[in-house]
Amino acid sequence: MSAIDTLVEQHRACDARFADCETAARAQDWALALSHFQAFRREMEAHFAVEEDALFPAFEAASGSSMGPTRIMRMEHQDMRDLLEDMDEALAAQHLQAFLGLNDTLLILMQQHNMKEENVLYPMCAQALPEMAELIAEGAQP
Structure with a gap:
C-alpha cells in the first residue's frame, strides 16, 4: 500500500465512523451516537x-x-475541530436539529478538504x- 493509499484509507475510515454517528443520531x-462520535473524533x-x-x-x-497548501489544510483542520466541539455540545444536549446542521456543514467541509488533499497535496x-511512507508510519505512533 502506498503512502497516499494509507492516508486515503484513513479518510474513508473516518467517513464510515462519521456516517455511523449520523445514523445513530437520526435514530x-x-x-450510540456519542460512542460513534467519540471514536470518529479520535x-x-x-x-x-x-x-x-x-x-x-x-x-x-x-x-x-x-505558506502554501499546508497552511490552508491546517486552517481547515481547525475549522473542523471547531465544528467537532459544537457537535459534541449538540450531542450532549441531545439537540437533533443542531447536531444535524453541524453534521451537514462538517460533511461538506470534509469532502472538499479530502478532495484537495487526495488530488493535490x-x-x-x-x-x-x-x-x-516512513513519515506517515512514524506520525501514526502514539
Whole structure:
C-alpha cells in the first residue's frame, strides 16, 4: 500500500465512523451516537496529527514554504475541530436539529478538504518526499 493509499484509507475510515454517528443520531440513540462520535473524533485527531506533526513539516522543509497548501489544510483542520466541539455540545444536549446542521456543514467541509488533499497535496508530498511512507508510519505512533 502506498503512502497516499494509507492516508486515503484513513479518510474513508473516518467517513464510515462519521456516517455511523449520523445514523445513530437520526435514530435518537444518543448513547450510540456519542460512542460513534467519540471514536470518529479520535480518528480525525489522529489523522490530523500524522499530517500536522510529520507530513506537513517535512513537506514545508522540502518545498521551502509554510505558506502554501499546508497552511490552508491546517486552517481547515481547525475549522473542523471547531465544528467537532459544537457537535459534541449538540450531542450532549441531545439537540437533533443542531447536531444535524453541524453534521451537514462538517460533511461538506470534509469532502472538499479530502478532495484537495487526495488530488493535490498528497501527490505533491509524494513527489517531494521519497520518505513519505516512513513519515506517515512514524506520525501514526502514539
